[in-house]
Amino acid sequence: MQRALINFFLDEARDAGYLEIQPPLVVNEGSGFGTGQLPDKEGQMYHVTEDNLYLIPTAEVPVTNFVPRCDFGCQTTACEKTRLTVHASVAKPDRMEKMFVDSNRLHQFDKVEVVQVAHPEKSYDILDQMVAHVESLVTKLGPSLSHPPALWWRHEFLPAALTYDFEVFSAAQEKWLEVSSVSNFESFQANRLKTSFP
Known part of the structure; x- marks a missing residue:
């Protein structure tokens, strides 16, 4: 069942124009900082102290760091057509999940993720497209979809400007998940990664 779901999500992502990639499972400190995972989420990330590397909490961290960048503070150009998806059977995020009291997540789990890098003027149109893509996936699988609540995060340690969460009702657990x-x-993230459009 798990492999069938992974294949379904990857096939749907490919049909939607995403490119499947296999990201690394560990990242350096700079990659965590660039995506906003550090210095905020050390308590949720496993740290390999000997090499000062972190196990990825989400494939978004290495995927976003694939965008061309320069480590010397200069501006580089990102491709407007960059659209990436992650091979979930390889991208196994690891999280301590200390902040989740009643969570169904495990420390390690499979996850298919889609990531887009977009021009700032188009970012909210792209967001709407991605929301529609995820909604279509949940609809195709059959469970009832609650209206995705919008979470506005305007905090220096929470980098998302707008997040939509998707919930489905679990008959087995009798609650929304x-x-x-x-x-x-x-x-x-573009500012932290020193990436810009021309």
Whole structure:
């Protein structure tokens, strides 16, 4: 069942124009900082102290760091057509999940993620497209979809400007469970990664 779901999500992502990639499972400190995971989420990330590397909490961290960048403070150009999806059977995020009291997540789990790098003027149109994509996936699988609540995060340690959470009702647990989220980071990660459009 798990492999069938992974294949379904990857096939749907490919049909929607995403490119499947296999990201690394560990990242350096700079990659965590660039995406806003550090210095905020050390308590949720496993740290390999000997090499000062972190196990990925989400494939978004290495995927976003694939965008061309320069480590010397100069501006580089990102491709407007960059659209990436992650091979979930390889991208196994690891999280301590200390902040989740009643969570169904495990420390390690499979996850299919789609990531887009977009021009700032188009970012909210792209967000709407990604929300529609995720909604179509949940609808195709059959469970009832609650209206995705919008979470406005305007905090220096929470980099997403707008997040939509998707919940489905679990008959087995008799409660609504979050199954996906789609976020717009506006310029937060681009600024940290020193990436810009021409």
